[in-house]
Amino acid sequence: MLNGWTDGVPPLHGDLATLREVTAADVYPLFTLFSDPAVTAYMAPPPPTLAKFAGFIEWSHQKRAQGHGVCFGIVPDGMTAAVGILQVRLEPALSAAEWGFVLSTHFWSTGVFADAANALVEFAFTTMHLERLEARIAVRNQRAHAAVQKLGARFETTLVESSPQGIPRAPESVWILREPDWRNRARDPRVSAHDAAQRVRTAVEAAESELQRSDAAETVEPYPLFMFDRRRRE
Secondary structure: OHHHOOOOOOOEEOOOEEEEEOOHHHHHHHHHHOOOHHHHOOOOOOOOOHHHHHHHHHHHHHHHHOOOEEEEEEEEOOOOOOOEEEEEEOOOOOOOEEEEEEEOHHHOOOOHHHHHHHHHHHHHHHOOOOOEEEEEEEOOOHHHHHHHHHOOOEEEEEEOOOOOOOOOOOOEEEEEEEHHHHHOOOOOOOOOHHHHHHHHHHHHHHHHHHOOOOOOOOOOOOOOOOOOOHHHHO
């Protein structure tokens, strides 16, 4: 089962974006775009330096090789840099594979997330042979709730307990996505392909203006991180 993706993952192509495994070339773009507080409001703090972001990407490759998960970069049509990530984590202690996502604000409401997420979910069910995907989303993150619900995810429960150390945690909703629910999801016909492509082009221009220079990490510092682990938000 594991050999189909642990040795390397192929690019996954949607209508508006391509998913590919994150690489060293993504360090500066993601580090820059993830510096926006609106992006990081509901996730664990991202790597704080270029070197640590490079370490996060290197760690992601190690986890994929071990069969513990995969991290894709979201590359909209018209760009070569990743502007977001989709991350899947597999751990024996988890009842399901856990997934999370983050996307530059430039691409919110463009259709890029849904396009990329559907490509990932197809890969998760058909290549990784997962039975269900679990997303833990902050209760106050209504945008993300709506996004996963459109994919066919169903609300399961709310997590409100404190940490083992007694530290209060912000409540999170657990959303479960199974293959039948995803394949039978309702399609949204409101946005035409032409309008969606135009929105993406406008977003690409805005993102590229923010990424005019590109610094490389001079060193690589280890930085293991599942960006949606509630334990790291304490």
